[in-house]
Amino acid sequence: MSKSKILLTDKSNPWLNGYRDPVAKINAFNNNMDLIPLTRDGENRLIVGDFATNKILGYKGINVEFQIEVNEQIIAVSSFYPEQSQFSGIPCLCFAVDGYIFIYQNNQPRYKFPLPKIEIHPKELEVWQQFQEGSKEVQLKMIDQWNKLRNEQNISLSSKALDVLIQTKAIKQQELIKQFLSGGIDMLNLVDTPTCLTKINTYQEGDSAISQLVIGTENKKLYILDSAGMQIQKTYEIASAPTSIICTGILQGDNRIIITTRDNQIQFIRNGQHEPIIIDLLSKPVQSILVNNSIVVGTMNETIACYNYKGSKQFSFKVNSGIVALEGMQAGSAKNALGYLMGLENQELRIYEGKQLVHILNIEGMIQGMKFGMFGREDGVLIMILKNKGIDIRILQRGFSFQSFMSQNALHNDEEERPLKIKRTNLFVEQTERERNNPVPIYRCLEKDLLKLRLKTAQSYLKVLEENQIGVNSGNINTSSNLRIQADIQGLGPVFKILMKIENLGNQSLQNLVMTYMYDQKLYKIVKPVNNIPFLLPHVSFPVSTEILSIDQNGASDQIKVIITEKNKQIPLIGAIIQIPLSEIRE
Structure with a gap:
């Protein structure tokens, strides 16, 4: 097994899952x-x-x-x-x-x-003044003068002049000139x-x-x-x-x-x-960062190059996909970046130290922008904004260092490259001989079992649909809704208070929503079992608070299901499960 594959194993994953929101709807670069x-x-x-x-x-x-x-x-x-x-x-x-x-x-x-x-360059300004005073024939000659000015090395035309020159038709050029000169020369x-x-x-x-x-x-x-x-x-x-x-x-x-x-x-x-x-550089730069007093540049030709302050190239190498983001990475007590993170178009996040590949992590989406550093009070946090507008947060394991991590992977590499010696039993030899002599009947038996399995699965699924336990077009959860529930529990018992925030993540407002609860009535009693939400604006949190009384003598812990539906409709828009902690026992 190659070393790059060993770096992908979960045993050597330096990242901890922090938070992931695929519907955050954020667009941002580095x-x-x-x-x-x-x-x-x-x-x-x-x-x-x-x-x-x-x-x-x-x-x-x-x-x-x-x-x-x-x-x-x-x-x-x-x-x-x-x-x-x-x-x-x-x-x-x-x-x-x-x-x-x-x-x-x-x-x-x-x-x-x-x-x-x-x-604006004085020569270009003279042409603008001639445009304002001259006829259409004079204006066409002035455009030729702009083309000559653009070819001169020491003269750079303004963006408005370039907008006129890139037009292929003379009528569009004259329309743009009139539009730019409508407010006078001073508006240029x-x-x-x-x-x-x-x-x-x-x-x-x-x-x-x-x-x-x-x-x-x-x-x-x-x-x-x-x-x-x-x-x-x-x-x-x-x-x-x-x-x-x-x-x-x-x-x-x-x-x-x-x-x-x-x-x-x-x-x-x-x-x-x-x-x-x-x-x-040999291609357009994607991003440049400073790593251990060296300049690391990622370019659009799928190449990483490293230079020192004197302009000498220290190394360069190709990657197997387009580079979309680069970010310096600190490890341990080091304040300066000793390695760097690389986001690729094939939805990979890589860790490098110099030109040495340290780790590869597959992300559920292409990275658009990322930032590594201290987030909150936690060091070594990586925030990734994905192209699908989601956000993914990973936390670097404490005590991570490039040298110890690569030496640990080298040990894994040595262990897994050793061939496994498996003793062949008599049963294994007889089974192999039987499969070699009767391949067609065995394959037909396999096909028959697979068809039976598919039929049984379809029958079970149809039965569930008839009982209205789940649904595709009319089921438990309406997957087209964009709602989010955040819940906090206050209290030690027997009285608990649940503070919830209902947020509409869509672009359209929602009306006449009803929040209900499913719970074990032998354990809990809810003061207000139904909450009405008359109107929910997009991207605005609606607070809901509910008091729950634990009536169990032993203060047992259980779950409460929160369901939000539209009024007079049976299909829930969203559901959530809230774990109620153990309650203090009444004296």
């Missing part, structure tokens, strides 16, 4: 996720910028603690610690939209930072769009040290804001729009900024100066 301690309670919140619903979701545990609605699509999420603030020790939550950076602190809006406008100024966010520490290293926000934009600019996040402190021009930015060191000392661009290059800025080192 840039739209972060783990941030937004309060002083010592718990990290998961911040997700949903680019489909334009909402910032703040998770505390598995529940949504807050939401921030935005009118624009969310591009990236990050945080930084300001130098002076009335909420000292609490980081600022930052998220980027088209033209602006929103900054929140203590769940309150702090500042809306506008990005500088894009200046474009707002820059951010592509990625990160932070750089100001005076000292540390996760909670004072830091400053770093912004990469479509206009090939890199901005470093001041410690308050209200003004631009430094501006750098880069060769292409950045896709990811990595910052190391401190801004007031030795620092390095590593920029992965859309033109398949990695550039370096050290202590405010552009370094002559440029790494040329």
Whole structure:
């Protein structure tokens, strides 16, 4: 057996199942996720910028603690610690939209930072003015001038001019020109769009040290804001729009900024100066991360490459599927990433140390974005957003280390590669001889038994349908409904209180719902056995509380089934089983 197959065994699985919600309906990439301690309670919140619903979701545990609605699509999420603030020790939550950076602190809006406008090249501006004053024939000649300007090396046209040039018909080009010039020449100024966010520490290293926000934009600019996040402190021009930015060191000392661009290059800025080192990639970059002072890049040609700060390639290798996400991974007491996680299109999550494959885990869905770190008070938590809009949370086993884990797998490999020596009994030899001499009758007997089994299964299923115990079109549970029940039990007995939250996960409201209970009447008595839910809005929790009295003399424990149906209908929308604990005995 090969080593990669041994790494897939459950005995050597370093992950513990944390939480999984296949109907979370979240859309996010790595840039739209972060783990941030937004309060002083010592718990990290998961911040997700949903680019489909334009909402910032703040998770505390598995529940949504807050939401921030935005009118624009969310591009990236990050945080930084300001130098002076009335909420000292609490980081600022930052998220980027088209033209602006929103900054929140203590769940309150702090500042809306506008990005500088894009200046149009003077030669392009002259052509726009001639468009406004000239006839249609002159306008067609002006388009030819734009084509000549686009071919010049030192001139980059604005996005509006490029939109005109990509049109194949002259009529559509003239319509676009009229649309752009309807507000005058002054309306041609474009707002820059951010592509990625990160932070750089100001005076000292540390996760909670004072830091400053770093912004990469479509206009090939890199901005470093001041410690308050209200003004631009430094501006750098880069060769292409950045896709990811990595910052190391401190801004007031030795620092390095590593920029992965859309033109398949990695550039370096050290202590405010552009370094002559440029790494040329063979394909479009998916993501770049920093692992043990090395740059690991995943590209679209299914290749992982590792480079040092001098631009020398340390290693590269191919994977058997497309790379969709990369994330650094810490193990044990190490603060820096010693390994990395890789999400593939074939629904695999892999752990690597350098170029050594450590573990493979099959996920029920393709990973779209992931974040590894401290979630709540637990270290080593991996949050994965799947392409099917679900969320999957795994927890790394405590005491995990790359060396001990790989040595343990090597022992498993040696043990399982040893051939098994099985003694052949007389019965085994006789049975083998019988199957060799009579293959046709034995196969026919097998076919007959399989047909009998299928017939028996069909008859049993039909019987159950006739008794209305389960159903496909009319059964116990309506699978098309999108409801979720969360229940908490309060009390030690004999009086218990069940606090439930009913949430409508669909996009349409529900009316006239009825909640009933199934329970052993010899053990419990429910004060209000029927609860009416008149109206349930989408994505809004409806609270329901019920008191339960334990009437058993021994305080026995049992289950209570909660069923929600529509009024005057027999098909339940959802059901839940609540385990009632042992009750204190009445004196």
